[in-house]
Amino acid sequence: MKPFRFQKFDILQHKNVFRVGTDGVLLGALCKVENAQKILEVGTGTGLISLMLAQRNANAEITALDLNDDAVKLAQENFKNSPFSERLHVFHQDFKTFESQEKFDFVVCNPPFFEENNSVKDVLARQQIELTFRDLIEKVSVILSPEGVFSVIIPSESALEFENFAHEVGFYLVRKVNVFGIENGALKRNVLEFSKxxxxxxxxxxxxxxxxxxxxxxYLELTKEFHVFGK
Incomplete structure (x- = not known):
């Protein structure tokens, strides 16, 4: 599978790991990570979002987790080959049992969107089998610092459900980006950011x-430091 090339790093890809996609690029570019020092990415896949955040914030130390061993090995390789390797760390870890003595001031996730179904494509990355919205939100509430921010991208039809779950554990919605696929088209995605x-x-x-x-x-302005766009 061909690498996906960005301006400052390349993403090696694998048939068993969810590929680089627009959702990941949007979350990596849109989330408000400028003031974060200690970042956690849940379900890193290729490592794309962590790499984007490392490029955007030169002071951040980033921990990335994934349940898929192929993803962990791939992210390790992508991190090692990047200019940000010393600040990036990836672990083969179920987020539900993850423990950290320190709190994170930024947690980011492009979570599984879909209810469990018969599809066999990218099952763990796409379906809420190992990590439901509620699992994710409840665990983030434990490891996020009092001043921290929790950022996700989800389908717009799931946004209200996600917001309600977050409110139940004491999160406040502080930022919402309505993402439209095409001008004058339907709302497709939401980037949601929460704080305590x-x-x-x-x-x-x-x-x-x-x-x-x-x-x-x-989009061109947002991604001008990332996409090659013929350069």
């Missing part, structure tokens, strides 16, 4: 394409 501290909710609309197969100015 209540603050004014920030809402942003974001469009990926202005016409079929033609990126919007928003």
């Amino acid at each position: 501290k209540k603050s004014t909710l920030e809402i942003l609309d974001f469009t990926i394409e202005k016409s079929p197969r033609k990126y919007s100015d928003q």
Whole structure:
């Protein structure tokens, strides 16, 4: 499988690991990670999001977890080959049993979206078998620092359910990005960010394409430090 090339790092890919996709790129570029020092990524896959956050925040130490042994080995290789290798660490670990003596001030996840079904493609990465929304939220509430931020990207039809679960454990929604696939099209995704501290909710609309197969100015600006785009 061909590597996916970014400006400052390459992503080796594997048939048994969820590939580089727009959701991961969006979360890696849109989440507000600038002030974080100690970051945790849950379900790192290829390591894409952790690498993007390492590029965006030169002061952050990043811990990445994955339940898939192939993903852990792949992320290790991608981290090792990057300019940020000293600040990136990956572990073969079930998040539900993960323990840390220190709290994280930023937790990020592109979680499994779908209820358990008969599909055999990318089962752990796509289906809520090993990690449900509730599992994820409850565990994050334990390991996130009092001032910390929890950031996810999910299908828009699941956003209200996710927000309700988060509210039940004491999280406040502090930022919401409405992601539209194409200009004047339907809402497709939401980037949701939560904190244990209540603050004014920030809402942003974001469009990926202005016409079929033609990126919007928003997307080009957002990813200009990452995508090669013919450079």
